[in-house]
Amino acid sequence: MTKVVIIGIPGETGLWLADLDAGTVTPLNPTGDLATASNLRKAGGIIVKGIDLAVAVSSAQVALSGHFDG
Incomplete structure (x- = not known):
């Protein structure tokens, strides 16, 4: 399983x-x-490969609180 991701x-x-x-x-x-x-990303494209969950949050505290604003 892959253990390195590009973000x-x-x-x-x-x-x-x-x-x-x-x-x-x-x-x-x-x-x-x-x-x-x-x-392509800089031009507005979205590229996803081999990821099954990705969420941007405003801070680590928000992520650690379990908050998910979908």
Whole structure:
């Protein structure tokens, strides 16, 4: 099972690499096909692959409270 995800959120121009095993999130400089996908995202595209739940919340406190505004 994959334990690394690439994250991009609206208003954040860069991408982030989250390594779930290591517990780290680091900036990612995309190249190749990933750079192409990143450019599509910057133009308003939404790209989802291999993720079954993703929710943006305003803070860790909101997430830890169990709040979900769908």
